[in-house]
């Protein structure tokens with residue numbers, strides 16, 4: 001019997017033994033509204049991912065990043081139009097090595113400025129600080145709840161080197177305007193694409209417009225490798241630098257089977273690499289960057305390869321779920337929904353909901369949570385209000401971000417949210433409406 005068959009039989013038998021195995025595996029169980037919570041997202045997995053993990057572990061000679069990771073890097077690049085990608089252990093790590101690589105590649109100096117939104121995820125901002133660069137913050141635009149491009153333009157100064165774009169919940173804003181600004185000011189566009197995998201502007205992926213980009217494979221995201229992230233670019237040197245930073249700072253770029261080449265991909269593995277040292281040194285242990293160890297394990301690569309085959313389905317399901325949830329939530333008086341711009345095709349990370357005031361948000365969030373429907377804040381809201389960032393800038397300078405904190409939240413639209421779950425959400429929303437009517 002083949003190993004693959006043995007593994008799938010094992011999984012089948014294990015499931016017969018214990019009905020509670022693999023609780024997140026998509027659509028395997030009927031939704032029970034009295035028992036089950038509706039998570040805002042989760043891994044959209046079936047047996048294929050589990051089989052890939054078993055196979056990778058049973059057959060792996062090295063177990064850490066190797067052939068499966070390399071296969072995933074190549075397939076991911078092909079799917080999303082990149083020449084090169086390097087997988088790391090999280091989206092946050094991807095941002096960290098991405099900024100480190102770009103700083104070195106472009107020769108940015110300590111204190112040079114990168115423009116970011118003050119509403120978003122912390123690890124878009126942290127790598128700027130961790131690489132001794134300066135984040136310059138921009139407030140939010142109330143219409144599309146993404147950064148304000150007029151303000152962004154005004155904040156560009158002589159030390160600005162790049163903008164780090166991170167469309168919140170994957171929702172593409174006026175990208176053409178951003179590109180025009182950056183082109184005229186001769187600054188780079190970097191994409192934190194962790195929430196936006198598959199989102200498009202004018203028919204092209206958002207990342208097609210950026211010099212380099214990052215992605216996250218945390219379970220909440222479009223595809224998941226348990227934990228994981230990717231740095232991608234069409235410039236090989238940027239990805240090689242990112243790989244070096246993620247792999248202890250070493251110079252060697254051999255990946256997967258290339259490690260078996262006697263002379264490596266550089267063709268001169270044993271050479272006089274160190275100036276002033278007259279002996280040969282193995283390129284594998286030549287260190288050219290002050291690096292980290294942010295490598296993934298090989299099984300994460302194996303899962304990534306399977307997940308990629310589901311991406312198109314995930315994209316459609318996220319869009320369909322967003323549409324259905326919008327049609328339900330729009331019944332709530334005073335609640336505003338967000339639509340994509342006509343030039344955009346958004347791969348929604350969640351469904352943003354704008355309440356009429358603080359009390360409205362508080363009561364709706366409380367009601368949904370009490371009914372086991374998970375909600376999430378509009379990420380950090382104004383990040384500058386948070387204890388870690390309070391010294392960095394004055395949050396009061398960003399009034400719309402403060403308003404977002406008060407009035408905006410989101411619910412999930414992941415493909416793990418089934419039609420039965422959405423029917424239940426509809427019931428809960430309708431009850432909320434009738435209770436609100438009675439109390440008014």
Ligand SMILES: Cc1ncc(COP(=O)(O)O)c(C=O)c1O
Pocket residue numbers: 090091092093095120121123124166192194195216217218228229
């Ligand atoms: C925009 C954005 N950037 C970066 C990250 C960090 O990704 P990870 O959780 O994989 O470290 C996230 C988080 O999920 C995110 O939403």
